Amino acid sequence: MINRAILVGRLTRDPELRYTTSGAAVATFSLAVNRQFTNQAGEREADFINCVIWRKSAENFSNFTHKGSLVGIDGRIQTRNYENQQGNRVYVTEVVVENFSLLEPRSHNQNSGFQQNNAAPSFDNNQAAPQSSMANPFGSPASSSNNGGNNSANSAANSAASSANDPFASNGESIDISDDDLPF
Incomplete structure (x- = not known):
């Protein structure tokens, strides 16, 4: 149920x-x-x-x-x-x-x-306080800051960091999978 x-x-x-x-x-x-x-x-x-x-x-x-x-x-x-x-x-x-x-x-x-x-x-219900993790699970920064024009540099750095951590990001190479790699 x-x-x-x-x-x-x-x-x-x-x-x-x-x-x-x-x-x-x-x-x-x-x-x-x-x-x-x-x-x-x-x-x-x-x-x-x-x-x-x-x-x-x-x-x-x-x-x-x-x-x-x-x-x-x-x-x-x-x-x-x-x-x-x-x-x-x-x-x-x-x-x-x-x-x-x-x-x-x-x-x-x-x-x-x-x-x-x-x-x-x-x-x-099992927590008494806010979670301490500031990471946003959706890949964008948790909070944006206004540094008088440095936002484009920050967003470029954040997107590069999220691309490096993304196992599904396309780097132009094809993925070679054989039937032996599949679990079923």
């Missing part, structure tokens, strides 16, 4: 951090996720998805995000129900967040001074 939800969107309000009676941190928030298509008026609609995150990740999420923050989350969909004060059965569907990533540089966040660089940290 597979139950996996991966979403990218903006927070509709600040995360609401609370603590259970046993002391476990829990934060709830709503994520606005744009739809891939526009309606008849040409406007892009959004889905507002309720999410919950637990323990140290909830504290980190609450400290590093605010209304309007662009985040990526990874988790599972959970449905639960309870009986309200009027005796009606209420069903709740939400995403239980297991991992999250902040997708904007720290300079876009107005109310925090924790991090001095522009890298966006990633978190999961």
Whole structure:
């Protein structure tokens, strides 16, 4: 069975951090996720998805995000129900967040001074702090600096470095593969 939800969107309000009676941190928030298509008026609609995150990740999420923050989350969909004060059965569907990533540089966040660089940290339920790796897995630099005209030199050096590390970069030579090289 597979139950996996991966979403990218903006927070509709600040995360609401609370603590259970046993002391476990829990934060709830709503994520606005744009739809891939526009309606008849040409406007892009959004889905507002309720999410919950637990323990140290909830504290980190609450400290590093605010209304309007662009985040990526990874988790599972959970449905639960309870009986309200009027005796009606209420069903709740939400995403239980297991991992999250902040997708904007720290300079876009107005109310925090924790991090001095522009890298966006990633978190999961097994981590208490931001990942220290500044490398961007997609081959571009993690942050760009404005050195008054040295950006072209920096980008040339970065592209040369990424080409040297790329095992699939074409250097003009053909690849010779025989049937004995194939694993199947």
